Amino acid sequence: MEVGIVGYGAYVPRHRIKVEEIAKVWGADAPSYKKGLMLREKSVPTPDQDTITMSVEAARHAVRRAGIDPALIGAIYVGSESHPYAVKPSGTVVAEALGATPEIHCADMEFACKAGSEGMFVALSLVKAGQMPYALGIGADTSQGAPGDALEYSASAGAAAYIFGREKIVAVCEDTYAYMTDTPDFWRREYQFYPRHAGRYTGEPAYFKHVLSCARGLMAKSKTTPADFRWAVFHQPNGKFPMRAAQELGFSKEKVEQGWLSPTLGNTYSGSSPMGLSAILDVAKPGDRILMVSYGSGAGSDGFIWRVTDHITAVQGLAPHTRAQLEDRPIYIDYGTYAKYRGKIRKLAE
Template sequence: MAVGIVGWGAYIPRYRIKTREIAEAWGDDALRIRDMYLVEEKAVGYIDEDPVTMAVEASRDALTRAGIAPSEVGAVFAGTESKPYAVKPISSILIDALNLKRQVYSVDMEFACKAGSDAIVNLMGLVKSGLIKYGIAVGTDSSQGEPGEHLEYTVGTGAVAYIIGSTNLVAEIKHTYPFASDTPDFWRRDGSPYPVHGEGFTGEPAYFRHIIGAAKGLMEELGMKPNDFDYAIFHQPNARFPVRVAQMLGFPLEKVKPGIVVDLIGNTYNASALLGLAKVLEEAKPGSRILVVTFGSGAGSNAFYIETTDLLPSRVKLARTVGEMLEDKVYIDYSLYLKYRRIIRMIHG
């Protein structure tokens, strides 16, 4: 049974802050920061936006593109690492916001930035087993970056949703391959407002080892090489890492660039690589072969081999595109950024 993507939706908030604006507030050299991360600006949710609201927006567009009735959905899984409630699911809010039926498997998933892609893998299993007809996988984050720390330059805001099923596919997910280990590269302790990096562990032992492990494992199992793919999309904590991992794997820049969004909206964590996929789906021709590799700290990757179908082009314009949302922006200064992100501590809040 072929299983894959029936519809997709994305959401990027309208507000943006430039890297230069943040650097000026903290006395950093903006050129040096931009050179380090290749991030020009990042998306900032308004004071009334959070991973729940963005998940609803992305899921509504995904349902529209899929052209299915909400009552046909049998599962909704939300991957996030920035839940507004420590205890109270996003997925149950989605049930009522999207008017799904009550007989829906629903859960929030957490594995740093990887859980949204685990939602997809789990839904593929439920669809293949016949337990559900369609499922919604969401990756949504409005994560934290401590003011004055380098993470603040890249932590963005966004969401993406995929309808997974076995009929009317716009893209078939032909193969998946996981790679995970206990690697302490990045974490946020319970009750802590901001995450921390594990010294030099972010790059080689974490991001590169897991993404390369998953990508190579998938290609070896399939007997495929980088030349066999039209697009390669990787998790994007900044714009340097996905380009470098592509070089290490042997993918040319032109196959990686279409799926990079971090330079304009920042790292959207659980939406990151999957938002890149949404952008690629907007331009890919039928029959395109796409490699997607997600990454979550802690650490793990999921690799996907995806092939688009003839149904893809007709679904693109049925809802807001990533391309449109990248253009639809209002710049704010650092003071409004602090206010919108609720970083200013207030007694009367």
């Protein structure tokens, strides 16, 4: 029996900060950052937005497209490295807001930027195993980069949600694959506010090794080649890495551009490749095949092959498109406002 995506949705906050605005504060060279990392601006969450609020909005879009009673959703997995609570699940709030409680299994996922695809992987598998009619996987983050660090130019906010089921599928999952090793490229210790990374080590032995190995392993397993895919989406820590991964694997720019959101969205961490996928589904045509490879530091990649069905055209217009949200009346803020919104200013203790 075929299993796949029956509903999907994304959420993009409206506030933005430009690379120049950050570079100005730290005396960095904006043009070289823009060229080197292929980043122009990034989304910023307001103080009233977090992983939970964005997950709720993305999941509501997914429910609208799925056209199902949320009470039938049997599992919810919210993947994030910025869960608002250290102890207390994000998923309980999201499920309650959707009206999916109380008969539902819930867990928060954490695996750096791979937590979202991880949730999707598990949710999909539960439906495939016949455990439940529908399951929901969400990737969302309001990630923080340390002030002045290279990550500050990319760490952004967004969410994507996927409901998996067996009826009225919009994208069948043809195959999955996972590739993981212990690779200390990026981490955040307990009680630390900002994550740390290992500089250039995050490239070849970390991102590229896992993304390329996962993509190659998945194509070998499913006996496919880049020519079999209309679209591809890779994790987007910046603008440059996914483009280079695509090039090395033999995917043309035209196949990755639709899901390549990072130049104006930034790195939404757990939301990154899932949001890229939602942007592709917004425009995909029946029969299109999509390769999706996530990446999470630590490190690992999840790979999925999706085949878009005839039903896609009936749901694309039921909720806001990802790129439409990305382009919808952005509100630009200065670094001071950004620092206030992101809790980077030391204030009086309450």
